[in-house]
Amino acid sequence: MASKFVLDFPLTFLNPEEAAVIDALAAHIIPSEPGSPGAREAGVTEYIDKALGGFLRELQPVYRSGLIALADFTAGITEGRFHELSDGQQEEVVRQLAELSERDPSDFAGQFFRIVREHTVQGFFGDPAYGGNRGLVGWELVGFPGAQWGYTAEQMAPDFNTRTIPMLTIKDLYSRIGGAQ
Amino acid sequence: MSENFDAIIVGMGSTGGILAEQLTKAGLKVLGLDKGQDYTEEDFAIKQDEIRYYQRGAIVAGVNVDPVTWRGSEGETARILPWSAGALGNDEPLYGLPSIGTGGGTLHWGAAAYRFREADFRMKSAIAERFGTQALPEGSTLEDWPISYADLEPYYDRVEYEQGISGLGNTGGVIPPGGNPFEPPRSRDYPMPPVTQGPGDVPFVAATKRLGLHPFRQPLAINSQEYKGRPACVNCGFCHGYPCHVKAKSTTQVTSVPAAKATGNLDLRPLSRVLRINRTADGKRATGVSYLDSTGTYREATADKVILTAYSLENVRLLLLSDINSNGQVGQHFMTHNFGWFTSILPEPTNPFLGTFNASSAVDDFTSELVPDNDLGVLWGSPIISVVGDLQPIEAYHNMDPRTRKWGLDLKHWLRDNYTHMHRMYSQTTNFPYARHYADLDPTVKDRWGQPALRITHDWDDHDANSVILMGRYKEKIAREMGAKDYWMDSPRPPYHLSTHDVGVHRMGEDPATSVTDIYGEVHECEGLYAIGGGGFVSYGGYNPNQTIQALAYFSAEHMLKKMGVNGADMGLVRAS
Structure with a gap:
């Protein structure tokens, strides 16, 4: 390297x-x-x-x-x-x-x-x-989407391309609930 | 100075939460003590954090605070859990003591909500009938339970409806698609259908069907739809080993403890550590407990009833610290689960981060008395369970192919190429009780309060290893049928000897000479003192313990109230919510 x-x-x-x-x-x-x-x-x-x-x-x-x-x-x-x-x-x-x-x-x-x-x-x-x-x-x-609030049944289907799910972090989740913007 | 209550409950977890709800609703003034904290919604608002919960065990006490020691056999010096207390700085929540605080073990659990089978309650007789009375391994202290499946069925039902269980039940002889043809009889269906299935379960179901097996969706203590004011699971994939951020997972932290608080009759004191049980001078009656409160101040409380629901092992520790063991039975008959982890790499993506660990199926074709005749001498079988969710990357690294070099591009590329194709199976094999497997007080190791640590003496017996090997053969057939590119299995004699499924150590029984409690958990030698939970189990098959633990909690609560002549002890008044 x-x-x-x-x-x-x-x-x-x-x-x-x-x-x-x-x-x-x-x-x-x-x-x-x-x-x-x-x-x-x-x-x-x-x-x-x-x-x-x-x-x-x-x-x-x-x-x-x-x-x-x-x-x-x-x-x-x-x-x-x-x-x-x-x-x-x-x-x-x-x-x-x-x-x-x-x-x-x-x-x-x-x-x-x-x-x-x-x-x-x-x-x-x-x-x-x-x-x-x-x-x-x-x-x-x-190919891990990170800290997701949850996944839909559609995303859990066998043929769903989970690479299309935007990755999220704990910080992103906190901003969703009104903190850590 | 000491305060007086009708009952003191030690541990606000799976069992203690239920007891607290039942007793306070009947009007009893209850003191609830827990060494962990009283969790609120705010504590778990965001919990999608593998470092915090999986690597650092944020909701368990950890062996630094609550040391437990282990040795394989007498004559060895026990050490603090060598498989979890290493310098790696890990305190994985799965091979030590369960989570503490309100909810207890039901905070971290994978929520598998199995009833035991009818035959599990008469394992000794069933084995003798099929294999002969000499078939059990030498030294086994196996007995039949003093209660039957039929005795507990109404209480299993109550757990399912009060705590909220999703699944597909067979009622009236009708097996729904995805139901379990081997399920024991039930009075009604589960209150909810199963949660969303993970993609990795689809090939498992297809393969087991092709092999002529009968896959069924696992019963789970997770809401698949709104139930009793709690929402449906959102499939976050941080469930087993984690608290729930939406209250969809059933834990007494969100079910029974809030209900008990709402009565106004529960005085819940978190961060309070019970030191001993106090008794009358002749030792024959419990009078209360001594404990350290959240400031470390020594306190005493008195009550007519002292109820230990602090996990099987901590119950034993409290009994022994209080010199309650006149027949030598306290801590005997230790049993735990050997998981037999089996990992496959499937051709299709399994995306193992989706949804909960058990958003999946199992087969009961080889469980308990259904175990096929075999050349390994295995007398009692276990389910084979497909595991599809809750696998984050660090845990995946811990589960990787042992044949792969674990550094450099080999490590990096293995995880890159295989993580999203991993599928796991496990079986929880039967662990017979033996006189040589027990829990007692460690002669030298103490906790920071100067109290002796609990010491476990246990090793995997040939029957344990052979059970894992036998179930491994079936798993291998399933893996091959799934088209697995690679697969590997955990050692039949794994390094761990605690599983958070540890039971049997305060055995229930009708004979005070050979057991610790009666069937309701009242300690034979001390009136008013109860020890309730998995410690009461007499034998241990392959299902997860919690459903039976909670059924016993309702069973005991009802008995206590009836005995006191409390009106509504038929529970009509507490069934509504």
Whole structure:
């Protein structure tokens, strides 16, 4: 993937370098392709940072230790810091990390990979209210219309093209009931 | 100083809401205590949020607040639910304790509203008649129920009409199109037809028919049309695991609790945590409860009746914390459901975000006593249920093909290409009770108030795994008949041991030596103390528990009122609304 991480949101927990590392990892979990945005474009790192500064604050030490474990794991494979490696080198690190995670569920670096993966999926497919899924790229990818008030019987018929239903967010629904315009 | 009431109800959920309505309408002054909040319409105005409800379990207490521990067998050290308390930061609402607050478990539920079958109440005898008295697995503590289907039928009917159930019933021997030929006898049809069918159910129905099976639309506690002032379902697709934003899903939060409040006789105190049940000095009579109110202040209340409706497991915890277990039966006979999840990728779009989880059909051809003769030793069958709605993308990721690499373009493309073609089936297999499966107090883990956590000792037995495998064979046939491109099945011994369908732990019975309560839920050893809910179940087949739980609630309420000589105990006065 040719894109680069741009820190275009204020951080609430991570430092800028940590954010770059998390973003590089997330970008390999859900990669970008030409014409098809991935975790980076969806703002997954903003989602993760906001979550760690709030609801997931108990995981703050897990992330800090996890970033160290990732650095150590990377050092065992190649020189350089994870987020500064080439795309191919990063992918090789992730491949080995994912394999380790499958092979030895108790390994902490592998656990950290699974945690970041879970949060990457959350940030990619969750409502943009949480800071990710920018431009609704996650929902667009899979064909999920988002936060709908409801669906009609016609829309539920087997031959209905649900791609024609405009995607809505929680914010859109609040504006419908008179708030969050 | 303590306040006095006619009755104290602990837990304003599925059972407690009904008890509250019945007792307050009869004129009793009731104190309702719930550790969750008293939800209003405003709380659920917008709830189409997978992060908040599915990922972060917003309406459950969570194991951080209400720890439960589990171990597979005695000798192991129990840990806080390892399948849900991991560092992933998930507190999925489906494999822990159910939602709390007004409505309780009926806030999050999928609203499957099955009656048990006639044979389910005499499972032990029926198995002995067919397979012999030695057929049950070693150590089973299975018994027949002390009540029959016929005893409960009028109360099932009341649940259907008072709480609002949609479905297609067979009445007078007539099976309507889409009805269930194996349904137990009923006195009248459901009050509403089924909700709008999801598109993913169409191939399931066609395939099961071609296989000679008998698909029927599931009975659901969801309005298909306006009913008792509540509107029809709008098919939002955020239902199972979520509260309802239009009050179309039947939860006691919108049915019985408001009715109880309207009498002026319910003093409902949310965010109040009961610590113990108080009794007379000889222990033979309940006198009230001690609890912490919403400010954390210690309080006591007295009443002639103390009614535990705090979920089977929390009922047990309260009994044990109060040293009420003289016969050693409290917490025994733990039973839960193994879902046997089976996912298929169908050629046609299923659009699994449309409508509710159970906007679909099931087959009862293999349920309970209808289980075919088989080489796996499975003695009791279960329905196979088609699941078509409520599947948002994060949950879809959790359900994805385990053979797919879960990172990179493999992950991304799998979800891109398959999400809108996913179809799921499940069966809830029979879990026999054993002496080795029980709930007790954890010797070391405590909650933040210093009270011991509940500990579950349970593992999947061969019969459980074989049941999942047997039902999996039928699911596989159905998947192939649907033309599934791919399909896969959950482990027959899944990691979870709580299902929000946990029952049996305060068994009802006529013999005070071998059961905890009588058939009405009154605790044998303590007059005036009731434990009502799924904890009273004696056996557990493949249907969802809530319909029977609510039928038992009406059954108990009627008995209490009759016993008190309250006029209108035939419920004529409460039937109208």
